Amino acid sequence: MPEKYHIHTHPEAPRFRIEGKLGIVDWREDCASCQNCVKKGCVYDIYKEETTALHEERGYLDYIYKCKGCLTCVQNCTKNILTRVVNTEYERLGDDYYKPEILLTTWFQAETGSIPVSGCGYGGPFSGPGFDSMWTDMSEIVRPTRDGIHGREYINTSVDIGRKLNHLSFNDGELDVKSPPIISSPLPLMFAELPVNWLRGSVPGILANVAKNLGLFSIVRENEIGDQDASMVNTVIPLLNNGSNGDSFVDSPMVIIPDSPDVLNTVESLKNAKAERIVAVRVMASPSVAGRVVSLVGAGVEVVNLVHDRSGREDAPDSPRHVRDVVRDVHGALLKAGTRDEMTLISSGGIALPEHMTKAVICGADLVTIDIPLLLAIECRLCGECEHGNPCSIRLEETEKEYGTQRVTNLMGTWHNQLLEMMGAMGIREARRLRGETGRCMFVEDLEKQAFGRLFGKRKTDYVI
Amino acid sequence: MAVKTTPDILVCLCENCVADSGTLPRQWDQDGCHIVVRMLPCTGRTDIQYLLHAFEDGARGVCVVACPEGDCTLFEGNYRAQVRVHLAKKLLKEIGMKENQVAMLHHSPKDSTDELKEKLREMVEEMSGL
Known part of the structure; x- marks a missing residue:
């Protein structure tokens, strides 16, 4: 049995105080100075901390928002102050997309390296836009898993990137075909190139370092690749500019080129320069993207990088679709064309939480790229x-x-653990088999149709998805 | 050279007294001063210690922006802030500083944010001259 992939985490406290959600306003002038002041009885010691903070810190009012919202003090204060x-x-x-809750949970994961537990039930709506309108089927969670996902059970989270052969052929008992180049990522994710505003100071170096340590791949724009450490050559994927010949990156395992009318010629010249290097084509998600991807794959493109905007929407003037619908559409079109198993589909944009990664893979992506969550971690x-x-x-x-x-x-450790938890609960032991496995999830529009369709007929308003 | 992020002038702004606080800049430089805006749930949350801490950190002035009298969402927050600002002025005077280093402005959410920006600009001009 191969060694388990494990990410070692340890707590790393934030440099700056995290913005809290709730605070207390009090009319101190009216305080009766009761012996049994409700502030002394705060089970979270908020007031005690506040007094200490008031004397020692200079964080400008940041510390007034540590309240947990139990309302005990508000209800019990005899002067109602x-x-x-x-x-x-x-x-x-x-x-609008990266909501305060997403920021808080990401900060928690980056600080502790632990999976956040919300507890106390779920008080919010049961569906929402985007990935919130699909639910994973956790029915296998009741299955005895002996000593759990970290024990003897082996769940493989690695995925392959590159073209696969649809059949083998032999000549006189010898293999007659040459296997195309394939690289493997231990998680179904890559680090995307950073938005320009964040390309400053130590930030790019930190992300490159993490990618190298964890064996993940990071996409970097061609002109932003400096004199990199030789050990990083295998994990950095250059994003070439239009018309670039990529001569400087012959040692890179993979390059990405933007889609253009003569993209197939560019792919061919890059493959001629080095056949063992994977060439991916970056395509912007749009209403007609499925046809474009099918034609590219039919022409021999091995990897397609499907790019959505930051909130996971395609480029369309009216009602742009979300990642889940675009990826399902592309995945379905490739299945119909019979070429899905030959290529790798990488989806970029709209991945804010670990469950988004799992859900994008369920919709049909092989792997996803992330950028903003990495910045939230720092x-x-x-x-x-x-x-x-x-x-x-x-x-x-x-x-x-x-x-x-x-x-x-720490963040990557928790994403890995959450992927393991979800796959374990779904009864899937292999991330490669999770791809397109829509039988392991439910879509809110399908459920609504099943439950209410016979009573109310076709839905008369749009779904918020 | 490190970028300055601690304020020369701190503005404590009640969230209820501006209709579109999103358009108000959070920090800017004017007349050689770095101005930082902090939003408060109500100016009744200000405390003399908060105000004096800003001076301990080297600020040249603090400005509290509250709702107009009688318009506080929590009924009396702006009144209480006024009392505390008055007390802070008194304390500053006692220790030999200028009482104008603490100021209080009133602004209604019915008024435009540009008007508030203008008021703040004038106040910063005055404080930077101290």
């Missing part, structure tokens, strides 16, 4: 100040290499 409020700074974190607030040319409030560019490396490693 306490009011619970929501932190506006918390609500402003992130954007404490980015997604405040957008850098986009306006303002200084970064958490000085991201000054992040120490060891510290940043450990935070991102």
Whole structure:
């Protein structure tokens, strides 16, 4: 049995205080100084911490939002001087896609290296836009798993990248075909190239270092690859510019080129320069993308990188589809053409949480790329100040290499563990077999149709997906 | 050279007194001062210690922006902030600093954010001259 892939994590505290959600406003002037003040009875010691923080820290009001929201003090104060409020700074974190909850959970994972447990039931809606409208089937979770996913049970999370042969042929008992080049990633994910605003200071170096340590691949724009360490050549995937001949990257295991009218000629010239190097074609997701991918694969392209925007939407003027629908569409078209098993599909954009990675693979991607979650791991607030040319409030560019490396490693450790948990619960022992396995998930529109279709007929409003 | 992120002038802004706080810059430089805006759930959450800590860290001024009198969402937060700002002014005077280093502004969510920006600009001009 091969050795298990394991990511070693250890706690790494944040450099800056995390924005909390809730705080308390009190009218101190009206305090009656009761002997049994409710503040002394706070089970979370918020007021005790606040008093200490008030004397020792200079974090400018950050520390007033540590309340857990139990309301005990608010209800029991004899003078009614306490009011619970929501932190506006918390609500402003992130954007429409990267919601404050996603930022908080990512920070938790990067700090502790542990899977977050929400507990206390789920109080939110049961479906939402994008990946929230598909649920994985965890029915196998009841199956006895002996000593669990970290014990004797072996769940393989690695995936292959490259073209596969659809059949073998022999001549006089000898293999008559040459196997195309294939590389393997221990997780169904790659590090995507960073958005330009984050290409500063130590950030690119930290991510390259983590990719090297964990055996993952990181995509880097051609002009951003500096004098890299020889040990990183095998994990860096250059993203070539239009018209580039890629001569400087003959040792790279794979290169990515943008789609263009003469992309097939470019692929051919790159393969002629070095046949053992995998050449991937980057295609922007759009309503007609499935046809384009099928024609590229039919013409011999081995890997297609399907790119969505940051929130996982395709490029379309009206009602752009989400990753889950675009990838399902492309996957289905390739199946119909009979070429799905010969190629590798990499989906980029819209992957914010580990379950998104699993769900994208279920929809039909072989692997996904991530960028923003890696930045969140090194404490980015997604405040957008850098986009306006303002200084970064958490000085991201000054992040120490060891510290940043450990935070991102912790995040990857938890993503790996969550993938194992989900696959274990779905009864799948191999990430390669998870691809396109829609029998292991449910889509809200299908369930709604089954449950209410006979009563109410066809849905009269659009799904929010 | 390290970029300055600690404020020369700290603005404590009540979240309820601006309609579109998203458009208000969070930090900027003006007249050689670095201004940082911190949102508060209500100015009733300000404390004299918060205000004085800013001075301990080298700030030249602190400005509290509250809702107009009688318009506080929590009924009396702006009134209480006024009392605390007044007390902070008194304490600063006692230790030999200028009481104008702490200021209080009122702004209604019905007024435009540009108006608030103008008020803040004027206030920063005044404080940077101290």
